[in-house]
Amino acid sequence: MKRKLQYLAIAGIAAYLAACSFYEGDWPAVKEEKDRKKAPEFVLKDSSGEVVKLSDYRGKVVLLNFWATWCGPCEIEIPWFIEFQREYKDRDFAVLGLSLDEDGWKSVRPFVAREKVNYRVMVTTEEVDQLYGGVDSLPTTFVIDRQGRVASSHVGLASKNTYRQEILTLLGSPKNESPLVSSNRLPGSLRADLFRASR
Amino acid sequence: MPLSLQEGYHVNSNTPSDAFLIPLNLTWSKGVLEPAGVVYPKPRMEKYQFSPDKLSVYSGNFELVAKFTVPATAVPGPAAMTGKLHYQACNDRMCLAPKNIEVALQVDVVK
Numbered sequence: 001m002k003r004k005l006q007y008l009a010i011a012g013i014a015a016y017l018a019a020c021s022f023y024e025g026d027w028p029a030v031k032e033e034k035d036r037k038k039a040p041e042f043v044l045k046d047s048s049g050e051v052v053k054l055s056d057y058r059g060k061v062v063l064l065n066f067w068a069t070w071c072g073p074c075e076i077e078i079p080w081f082i083e084f085q086r087e088y089k090d091r092d093f094a095v096l097g098l099s100l101d102e103d104g105w106k107s108v109r110p111f112v113a114r115e116k117v118n119y120r121v122m123v124t125t126e127e128v129d130q131l132y133g134g135v136d137s138l139p140t141t142f143v144i145d146r147q148g149r150v151a152s153s154h155v156g157l158a159s160k161n162t163y164r165q166e167i168l169t170l171l172g173s174p175k176n177e178s179p180l181v182s183s184n185r186l187p188g189s190l191r192a193d194l195f196r197a198s199r
Numbered sequence: 200m201p202l203s204l205q206e207g208y209h210v211n212s213n214t215p216s217d218a219f220l221i222p223l224n225l226t227w228s229k230g231v232l233e234p235a236g237v238v239y240p241k242p243r244m245e246k247y248q249f250s251p252d253k254l255s256v257y258s259g260n261f262e263l264v265a266k267f268t269v270p271a272t273a274v275p276g277p278a279a280m281t282g283k284l285h286y287q288a289c290n291d292r293m294c295l296a297p298k299n300i301e302v303a304l305q306v307d308v309v310k
Contacts, residue, residue, distance in 0.1 A: 138294050
């Protein structure tokens with residue numbers, strides 16, 4: 001009997017440790033409310049020519065994704081965002097896509113049609129990029145709470161589960177328990193002089 | 200023109216595998232010589248976690264060869280050809296915005 005209890009205790013500890021282990025980026029991490037900064041306002045036009053203001057989404061959780069048609073990792077995430085838009089749009093959630101394509105709608109329009117993107121997409125400007133920390137690494141994604149504050153940010157390919165849990169946390173779903181709170185870094189510009197060209 | 204790319208990064212070749220990808224491209228401004236083409240190395244087909252298909256890329260050290268012709272009207276003596284290398288790089292998790300590198304080639308035109 002004593003041995004059985006010992007085995008149960010070991011199994012319990014092992015299960016607890018397994019639950020605690022995670023890979024970076026796979027754990028939902030929204031900032032504490034006191035640490036969330038206001039997401040900068042922008043006014044852009046979507047593919048229909050309709051004006052889109054971030055402030056129009058106050059009261060909703062917004063996933064703001066900077067991307068481009070030439071960005072392979074972005075292509076991985078876009079189907080996730082399509083799924084989130086479909087699943088949560090009736091729960092005060094919206095995805096907004098901001099493209100950094102230099103040739104604008106010429107590239108973006110056919111890409112969006114090919115991928116069957118179901119959320120609003122805009123072509124961003126240098127000004128908006130700078131407001132968000134100087135976006136030049138893609139994908140860069142911000143999850144914004146109902147009060148218009150940046151609750152989390154991701155530079156580079158993140159995990160679908162991380163995004164989903166962050167969205168659910170901010171939507172106030174009872175499914176979320178003990179969301180991990182961390183001080184995510186704000187994305188800065190990733191400048192890399194990648195080439196050394198010599199004569 | 201020898202090029203050296205930081206470890207972990209790749210650039211699309213001059214003939215990328217998807218129309219949306221930005222090719223490596225070397226162009227020259229008007230100068231004393233007439234550009235006569237660029238020879239790009241044979242690309243590698245590499246698979247990355249973010250791509251279902253292999254991509255046509257360059258990475259590590261590689262070389263471009265720029266060819267020129269000398270027009271009959273070229274003035275003998277030292278001169279410089281300036282150009283631009285346009286590229287777009289990624290690692291296996293993220294992509295950087297397209298960039299230009301200014302390049303310059305010192306030449307000596309001899310009759």
